[in-house]
Amino acid sequence: xPTSLDxxxxxxxxxxxxxxxxxxxxxxxxDAGARVAVTGAPAKxxxxxxxxxxxxxxxxxxxxxxxxxxxxxxxxxxxxxxxDVAWATPQPFTDVDDEQWDATxxxxxxxxxxxxxxxxxxxxxRGHGRFMVVTPTLSMSGAAGLAPLxxxxxxxxxxxxxxxxxxxxxxxxxxCVAPGPEAVSDEVHADAVSLAPPALGxxxxxxxxxxxxxxxxxxxxxxxxxxxxxxxxxxxxxxx
Amino acid sequence: MSTSAPLxxxxxxxxGAGQGVGRGIAHALALRGARVVIAAxxxxxxxxxxxxxxxxxxxxxxxxxxxxxxDDVAACVDTTVQRYGGLHVMVHNAFRGGQGHxxxxxxxxxxxQNSRTAVWGSYYCAQLAFPHLRDAGARxxxxxxxxxxxxxxxxxxxxxxxxxAAQRAIAKSLxxxxxxxxxxxxCIAPVAExxxxxxxxxxxxxxxxxxxxRTPLGRVGDAERDIGAVVxxxxxxxxxxxxxxTIVCDxxxxxxx
Numbered sequence: 001x002p003t004s005l006d007x008x009x010x011x012x013x014x015x016x017x018x019x020x021x022x023x024x025x026x027x028x029x030x031d032a033g034a035r036v037a038v039t040g041a042p043a044k045x046x047x048x049x050x051x052x053x054x055x056x057x058x059x060x061x062x063x064x065x066x067x068x069x070x071x072x073x074x075x076x077x078x079x080x081x082x083x084d085v086a087w088a089t090p091q092p093f094t095d096v097d098d099e100q101w102d103a104t105x106x107x108x109x110x111x112x113x114x115x116x117x118x119x120x121x122x123x124x125x126r127g128h129g130r131f132m133v134v135t136p137t138l139s140m141s142g143a144a145g146l147a148p149l150x151x152x153x154x155x156x157x158x159x160x161x162x163x164x165x166x167x168x169x170x171x172x173x174x175x176c177v178a179p180g181p182e183a184v185s186d187e188v189h190a191d192a193v194s195l196a197p198p199a200l201g202x203x204x205x206x207x208x209x210x211x212x213x214x215x216x217x218x219x220x221x222x223x224x225x226x227x228x229x230x231x232x233x234x235x236x237x238x239x240x
Numbered sequence: 241m242s243t244s245a246p247l248x249x250x251x252x253x254x255x256g257a258g259q260g261v262g263r264g265i266a267h268a269l270a271l272r273g274a275r276v277v278i279a280a281x282x283x284x285x286x287x288x289x290x291x292x293x294x295x296x297x298x299x300x301x302x303x304x305x306x307x308x309x310x311d312d313v314a315a316c317v318d319t320t321v322q323r324y325g326g327l328h329v330m331v332h333n334a335f336r337g338g339q340g341h342x343x344x345x346x347x348x349x350x351x352x353q354n355s356r357t358a359v360w361g362s363y364y365c366a367q368l369a370f371p372h373l374r375d376a377g378a379r380x381x382x383x384x385x386x387x388x389x390x391x392x393x394x395x396x397x398x399x400x401x402x403x404x405a406a407q408r409a410i411a412k413s414l415x416x417x418x419x420x421x422x423x424x425x426x427c428i429a430p431v432a433e434x435x436x437x438x439x440x441x442x443x444x445x446x447x448x449x450x451x452x453x454r455t456p457l458g459r460v461g462d463a464e465r466d467i468g469a470v471v472x473x474x475x476x477x478x479x480x481x482x483x484x485x486t487i488v489c490d491x492x493x494x495x496x497x
Contacts, residue, residue, distance in 0.1 A: 059348075093367060093413075105355070105406070109402060113399075117344055117345075121344070124344075140412075140414025142415060142484060143416065146414075149418070151359060151406035152411075155402035155403065157402075159391055160393075162302065162393040162399070162402070163343055163398065165394065225392060
């Protein structure tokens with residue numbers, strides 16, 4: 001029975017490590033023994049994390065990024081954590097223009113699709129793979145002033161479910177981890193989506209609170225969980 | 241309190257109303273007294289639906305509209321307001337891009353069709369209708385037509401799911417944002433007899449049996465009686481306290497909400 005949380009055989013790519021969210025998740029995977037490449041890494045940080053540069057603007061960019069991660073880690077990536085969530089400022093929907101809609105909706109969705117597509121061949125060849133997407137709960141709750149971001153995040157969440165359905169036969173799981181609204185904006189708080197405060201009394205720390213969930217989903221122990229969203233918001237949204 | 245014409249004095253736009261679910265919704269709204277604008281990409285499909293409604297004693301006009309084009313949607317809204325004096329109900333149903341595909345090698349053109357019609361179309365319809373929905377106050381309604389696939393994912397048409405999901409997130413967000421004006425924003429997630437589904441059934445006859453077998457009510461929905469009636473309810477005064485929701489109209493097949 002595969003129950004290990006050990007990730008020493010795993011090679012991970014974590015996007016969005018320029019912010020505490022991605023950086024905390026990347027460090028948590030490294031704690032469990034994974035070799036970890038990161039995008040958006042700050043100059044000073046966890047020296048276990050291998051910074052790689054690149055973008056997800058096109059499929060070719062995504063392929064190149066995965067190749068660089070492969071080179072940096074010495075092995076093909078079999079764990080992808082897409083934590084590059086857009087930071088957003090609420091604004092009236094009537095003020096949103098096509099350029100913003102394009103950047104938020106198209107930009108987020110295309111990047112996620114290209115990342116999935118670029119990482120898939122090596123996972124299929126290995127018969128093993130783990131995708132995780134960080135999808136803040138505001139997509140499930142909706143958020144005034146943040147419709148474009150909510151649309152993009154919910155799109156990611158369902159892209160993950162569809163990928164889980166299509167790729168399960170290759171030993172690939174695809175899941176989402178949903179932190180609270182504070183993960184995307186200083187201006188949207190838990191009380192915007194629930195009258196109740198976080199059941200656990202506080203919002204989460206990326207490394208200490210969300211890290212273990214990502215580690216579990218990346219591990220052998222998490223092998224039978226796919227297509228789900230784990231809400232890791234301290235008990236605010238409590239979605240089904 | 242319902243009346244026999246609960247949508248009397250209401251003006252509605254239905255996109256993609258030239259066929260299928262949109263046509264059914266347009267008929268259902270018109271039957272209950274609404275004046276309906278058939279926003280169809282092609283006059284060849286839209287005009288006959290407007291004719292059908294008028295032949296049944298209703299009021300309708302076709303305005304050729306490509307929902308992926310901001311100017312088209314703006315012109316449709318302007319024409320509607322000029323002709324009928326306002327706009328109370330915007331129903332975005334138009335969709336293109338349902339052909340099967342594999343995620344690993346799907347052509348970006350398929351993504352574009354899905355994204356442009358479902359999501360950009362929702363954005364344009366919502367944003368351009370808003371000033372008139374606000375004027376309509378407690379009678380302002382935005383209804384987005386989504387799908388059970390937007391909640392459960394899809395193994396055959398994987399890119400369909402994220403665009404349908406995005407519509408739900410837009411609806412929830414706008415429900416929160418526009419509630420102060422009395423505007424309600426909801427989704428319906430139908431499964432109904434449409435030209436696309438009929439085509440899929442003829443290509444794969446087992447599909448219909450399988451669909452009916454997993455549906456508690458044992459049949460595929462009728463676009464006007466089963467789906468249109470639910471949109472008509474959402475458009476009515478009776479549904480004025482329902483917002484941010486997705487009503488699944490599929491005979492009970494999907495129970496995941």
